[in-house]
Amino acid sequence: MTERVARCVCGQLSITCRGEPDFVGMCHCQKCQMRTGSVFAVNAAYLNEHVTPSGESKTFTRLADSGRKVTFHFCPECGTSVYWNGEMRPEVTGVAVGGFRDTGMRLPERAVWAENRYPWVHEPGGISVYPKGHKYGHETVAPHLVERPAGGDD
Ligand SMILES: [Zn+2]
Numbered sequence: 368m369t370e371r372v373a374r375c376v377c378g379q380l381s382i383t384c385r386g387e388p389d390f391v392g393m394c395h396c397q398k399c400q401m402r403t404g405s406v407f408a409v410n411a412a413y414l415n416e417h418v419t420p421s422g423e424s425k426t427f428t429r430l431a432d433s434g435r436k437v438t439f440h441f442c443p444e445c446g447t448s449v450y451w452n453g454e455m456r457p458e459v460t461g462v463a464v465g466g467f468r469d470t471g472m473r474l475p476e477r478a479v480w481a482e483n484r485y486p487w488v489h490e491p492g493g494i495s496v497y498p499k500g501h502k503y504g505h506e507t508v509a510p511h512l513v514e515r516p517a518g519g520d521d
Pocket residue numbers: 375376377378379380442443444445446447
């Protein structure tokens with residue numbers, strides 16, 4: 368079984384993830400931009416029974432744009448946020464894909480909050496793009512993103 372470990376920058380906080388995530392998503396919301404310091408976040412959601420956190424974390428709870436609470440676990444030493452749990456889907460743990468050392472994580476299935484996307488960011492081909500959260504509004508797949516190279520992902 369595939370096993371991946373996501374770590375904070377100093378290595379004190381980590382989470383071991385077994386198998387493949389339930390879903391992988393990109394998020395363009397402003398809070399994810401602020402949290403990561405990047406222009407979008409890439410998150411892998413694992414069923415709780417497939418992850419094992421290790422190390423000391425501090426938590427920060429905020430309301431997601433959905434209005435539900437989400438609690439982020441970050442390293443008190445280096446400040447990296449490594450994983451989180453939300454009220455919306457309490458059975459899964461979100462993991463920061465950038466925390467994995469290998470680059471083998473699959474292509475995300477969807478991108479959300481695209482209405483807040485930097486204009487020069489383009490999703491990889493074929494993933495579903497939602498203007499807001501994926502529970503809201505209409506799904507779109509950007510026309511220029513539909514094509515995938517032959518023998519693409521997976
Ligand atoms: Zn750390």
